[in-house]
Amino acid sequence: MTHRTVVNCETGQITQVEYTAEEQAAYDAAVAAQASAEAQTESPVVEVTNG
Amino acid sequence: MAVTIDGSASVTINSGAVLGITSGTAVASTSGTSIDFTSIPSWVKRITVMLNGVSTNGTSNIQVQLGDSGGIETTSYSSVVSRIGSTGASNTTSTAGFLINNAITAAGTFFGVVQITLFDSATNTWSCFGTSNSADAANSGCLFNGSKATSATLDRVRITTANGTDTFDAGSINILYE
Numbered sequence: 001m002t003h004r005t006v007v008n009c010e011t012g013q014i015t016q017v018e019y020t021a022e023e024q025a026a027y028d029a030a031v032a033a034q035a036s037a038e039a040q041t042e043s044p045v046v047e048v049t050n051g
Numbered sequence: 052m053a054v055t056i057d058g059s060a061s062v063t064i065n066s067g068a069v070l071g072i073t074s075g076t077a078v079a080s081t082s083g084t085s086i087d088f089t090s091i092p093s094w095v096k097r098i099t100v101m102l103n104g105v106s107t108n109g110t111s112n113i114q115v116q117l118g119d120s121g122g123i124e125t126t127s128y129s130s131v132v133s134r135i136g137s138t139g140a141s142n143t144t145s146t147a148g149f150l151i152n153n154a155i156t157a158a159g160t161f162f163g164v165v166q167i168t169l170f171d172s173a174t175n176t177w178s179c180f181g182t183s184n185s186a187d188a189a190n191s192g193c194l195f196n197g198s199k200a201t202s203a204t205l206d207r208v209r210i211t212t213a214n215g216t217d218t219f220d221a222g223s224i225n226i227l228y229e
Contacts, residue, residue: 002218005083009228010090012076016083027084030216 002027068094069229077225080105084218085211087123088226093204096172099227100165100208102151102183109157109217114148115165115210117177119203128199130179136191145213149179149197160221163193167208176200 001018008015019027062070075088080102091098100115107113112132116123130145134153143153151165163183170176180196210224 003083004085004087005078005080006087006089007076007078008090009073009075009088009092009226014076014078027216030214034214034216 066094067092072227072229075226075228077103077223080210080219080222080224082219084215085209086219086224087118087207087209089207091206091208091228093206095205095228096169097229098167098208100167100181100210101225101227102161102163102165102210103223103225104160104162105222105224106160106220107155107157107212107217108220109212109214110155111212111214111217112143112145112150112155113152113161113163113183113210114145114150114213115167115179115208116148117167117199117201117205118207118209119175119201119205121202123207123209124199124201128197130195130197130199132193132195134191134193138191147213148211149195149199150213151181151183151193151195153193154191165195169205170198174200175202175204177205 002024003016003018006015006017064070078086080086116125118124125147128146128148130149132143132150132153134141141153143150151163152161161184163181165179165181167177167179170178176198178198183193
């Protein structure tokens with residue numbers, strides 16, 4: 001699971017908080033969208049000429 | 052009545068505010084997508100965020116976001132970061148957070164100081180400025196500033212990336228508040 005680090009300034013306690021299922025789903029969707037966008041950017045350009 | 056301050060302990064005043072600068076706890080920025088400093092006292096008027104050799108696994112810009120009891124706020128920022136280096140200058144703006152870096156590389160580690168000051172307590176408006184380096188091949192530096200009004204009294208700050216998915220993989224972060 002993905003997590004965030006939380007530092008409580010009152011106590012000095014440092015904890016790692018795992019994403020909720022909802023946050024993890026949003027994270028996975030964002031990563032997939034980025035991968036898709038990068039794949040499209042990296043696709044070779046095919047030049048078509050007539051004649 | 053004489054009051055003696057011998058420096059052996061912090062001094063508080065009636066509102067609970069601590070005189071002087073209070074240091075947070077330095078935390079390793081070696082994992083996770085964000086680092087939150089929470090339970091910042093309500094009397095705070097200036098927060099300094101310090102980044103020491105911080106790196107992520109991607110190229111998304113680093114940003115600082117403010118929050119209150121309702122959570123971290125991700126809209127209505129006025130933010131601009133200017134990157135200046137041997138390859139020229141470039142500006143990037145954002146409404147999702149205070150950008151503190153611009154066009155970083157995944158392999159780069161960087162250092163920076165972000166100062167967030169209370170502009171108007173009546174509207175919870177905070178101003179931000181600071182500097183960082185990009186630690187890239189062009190050895191660029193970044194200057195940034197911005198403004199943001201939180202919906203309630205600030206009690207937390209978040210350091211994360213603009214895309215929210217890159218993961219921290221090196222360095223450490225701490226804050227001071229006063």
